[in-house]
Amino acid sequence: MINLDEIKKIVHQAKNETLEEQDILIYTLHKIQDKIPNNFIPEEAAEVVSQELKIPLSKVYEVLTFYTMFSTKQRGKYVIRVCTSLPCHVVNGREIIQAIKDELKIDFGQTTEDGLFTLEETGCLGLCGVSPVIMINQEYYGDLTPEKVRNILRKIKGGAKI
Amino acid sequence: MKPITVLVSVDSNSILLGAKEFLKYLNELIREHNLDTIVEVLETGTIGNYNGVTIAIMPDNVYYSVNTQEDVLKIFEEHILKGRKVLELEIDKEKVLNLTTEELPKEYKIVTRNIGKINPKNIDEYIARDGYFALAKALQMKPEEIIDEIKNSGLRGRGGAGFPTGLKWEFTFKTPADQKYIVCNADEGEPGTYKDRLIMEGDPHSVIEAMVIAGYAVGATKGYIYIRGEYYGSVENLRKAIKDAYEYGFLGSNILNSNFSFDLYIRLGAGAYVCGEETALLESLEGHAGRPRLKPPYPPQSGLFEKPTVINNVETLANIPPIILKGADWFKSMGTESSPGTKVFCFAGNLSNRGIVELPMGVKVKDLLALSGGVAGGNTLKMVQTGGIAGTFISTDKLEVPLDYDSFAKYGVSLGSGVILGVNDKHCVVDIALNVMKFFKHESCGKCTPCREGTKIAVAILEKMSKFEGTENDLEELIEIANVAKNTALCGLGQSFSVPLLSLIENFKNEFLEHIEKKVCSANICKKVEKTKKKAKLAK
Structure with missing residues (x-):
């Protein structure tokens, strides 16, 4: 379960890193989401942020739902972000997407039944020198083929660390 | 310094090609042969080769492109041990491109002057290549002199809009305020663009140095680098660089005994293309959803926290130290009259x-x-x-x-x-247009109608066309939507989706018409969707 004291600690630490009082909401949310398994911000955590930073809860949620890297609902242990922008699209990006969807049997925005993977779209990741590319949590994978991407996913399913 | 230096590119692109494994293997080979005191291995940015990982041997000045461990072994045994070039792995642009030296456009390295040559995590290497010399020089100048130099250089914003950098600085300088800010726009999200990532990963100090100079010139004492949340590698190198710059006294209070102080922080985006728009970026820095502001006022008058703010792109900033050191005339000697450099x-x-x-x-x-x-x-x-x-x-x-x-x-x-x-030529114009418009639909912040609704309708029309259900009227509607958004959308995002859309229609109108009239996709990507399922349901 989520340890609210730990969330409080994260917010306090972030407060020490401010240059101006209002500049840390997004920074803090990143730090919290990085700590929470399943890559999301639960309501209890959002409430702590709201109280500690003295920002209305509605405002915290406006920010949480505006930015695609944040999620208010539970995601998989691994969040797969697939670049769907044109530089990846024209180098067989479509096949990579299909291979992932077939392998995991989920569509964009969905999580596998075992709670292991969530599939999301992302804009250009700035790795167009080795496109098509995807991200799994904080790791990048490039120069992909359907074969390569299947292997990566199968390895993770088999318990390999990324 | 050791007699042989081996440079290995370890930017984010190269890592995906195996740079880290090659680096480890190379170090093992060197240890095995007890050459630690003779061969120095350095991690650098990239010289821009992505057919493999770049490994350069200095002082021989030979660049190799490496794809396997065997390649690394070959370079080690042949070049490092025996001093013989491995010709088949050497990067030889003339040979690869089948062009003579005269035919090849000459590259100039200003922004990329240090990338692939220094270890970006070592501040001493940056200093050794005249790093922070421009800052020292600038601190001896009057702020007006610095602004004049930048204005005279004709440097224009490299993020895409091309606004004169010197003017931005001057407006900010002239607006009186108790606090001003310098913001580096490192929210690189324009699909296909990865130069800012490579600059930040390969030469982070050039950005920091430029921001301190900008701060001194306009009277700002605080700065932010707003960087994409997905750019982990760049954030890591920048954090290290900022820490080192503080330790060496290039950031913090009383920089180089000048009485000028400047603090610099990194802030992360969280996945919103629109935050590359400068006022949306400011909103995001202030902890809001990244929706663009109405302009004017422009950031030099009222920017971050309503204070005068300079916002410059990463590449723009990387140009600043060389301009200060070598002067506006030198800079103007390159490029065109309206766009120097x-x-x-x-x-x-x-x-x-x-x-x-x-x-x-x-x-x-x-x-x-x-x-x-x-x-x-x-x-x-x-x-x-x-x-x-x-x-x-x-x-x-x-x-x-x-x-x-x-x-x-x-x-x-x-x-x-x-x-x-x-x-x-394996691609279809309608499919390309659909991909582009889906991107804009997804990234539209929703604040103004022409963009929010326009992108949505455009995607719907293009989806129709890709199923061969489009009409000529639809094509005209696409053009109209694009023109309305161009003239009425609030920010650069909404105004600019017309550019790719209209240029596609203008240059490839026949292919659109083929989809509409002949119901044919010559690239064989668009497929007719049979509606049998729906009918079956109705029959029940």
Whole structure:
């Protein structure tokens, strides 16, 4: 379960890193989401942020739902972000997407039944020198083929660390 | 210094090609042969080769492109141990591109001066190549003199809009306020653009130095680098660089005994393309959803926390230290009259040699394509998109156009962020248009109607066309939507989706008409969708 004291600690630490009082909401949310398994911000955590930073809860949620890297609902242990922008699209990006969807049997925005993977779209990741590319949590994978991407996913399913 | 230095590129692109494994293997080989005292291995940025990991041997000045451990072993045994070049692995642009030296456009390294040459995590190496000398010089100058130098240089914003940098600084300087800010726009999200990532990963101190100079020039004491949340590698190098700059006294209070103080922090984005728009970026820095503001007032008058703010792109900033050191006239000797200096171009899509090159402004699209090695895999070039996703698509008869900030007004070809995206003839224009418009629909912040609704309708129409259900009326509606958004949308995002859309329709109208009239997709990508399922349901 989520340890609210730990969330409080994260917010306090972030407060020490401010240059101006209002500049840390997004920074803090990143730090919290990085700590929470399943890559999301639960309501209890959002409430702590709201109280500690003295920002209305509605405002915290406006920010949480505006930015695609944040999620208010539970995601998989691994969040797969697939670049769907044109530089990846024209180098067989479509096949990579299909291979992932077939392998995991989920569509964009969905999580596998075992709670292991969530599939999301992302804009250009700035790795167009080795496109098509995807991200799994904080790791990048490039120069992909359907074969390569299947292997990566199968390895993770088999318990390999990324 | 050890007699032999081996440079290995470990930027984010190279890591995906195995750079870390090669580095580890190379170090093992060196230890095994007890050459630790003779061979120094350094991690650097990239020189822009992505056919493999770049390994350079100094002082021989030989560059290799490496794809396997065997390649590493070969270079170690042949070159390092025996002093013989491994010709088949050497990067030889002339040979690869089948061009003579005269035919190759000459590269100039201003922005990329240190990338691939220094270890970006070592501040001493930056200093050894005249790093922070420009800051020392600037602190001896009057702020007005610095601003004049930048104004005279004609440097224009490299993020894509091309606004004169010196003017931004001057407006900010002239606005009285108790607090001013310098913001580095490192929210690189323009599809196909990865130059800012490579600058931050390969030479982070050049950005920091420029921001301190900007701060001194306009009277700002605080700065932010707003960087994409997805750019982990860049954040890591920048954090280290900022920490070191504080330790050496290039950041913090009383910098180089000048009584000038400057603090610099990194803030992360969280996945919103629109935050690359400067006022949306400011909103995001202030902890809000990134929705653009109404302009005017512009950031130099009222920016971050309503204070005067300079916002410059990463590449723009990397130009500042050389201009301060070498002067405006030197800078103006390169490029074109209206757009002096160089531009970093990124090759993407179906091109043979994807990577970055730095060339003088005014270089022709044709020459850039030659440097990129042309279309990969023996296919034919169908079109090129210049300038990023919000840039123009051009057909192969427009490749003679020189690229600078005037080329859009003069020839309808945009420079934008410097992307050269090659698309081969296996692709369908309607499908490309659909991909582009889906991107804009997804990234529209929803604040103004022309963008929010326009992108939605455009996607719906293009989806219809891709199922061969479009009409000629639909094509006209697409053009109208694009024109309305161009004239009425609130910010650059909404105004600019018309550029790719209209240029596609203008250059490839016949292919759109083929989908509408003949119900044919010559690239065989669009498919007719049978409606049998629905009918079956109705029958029940």
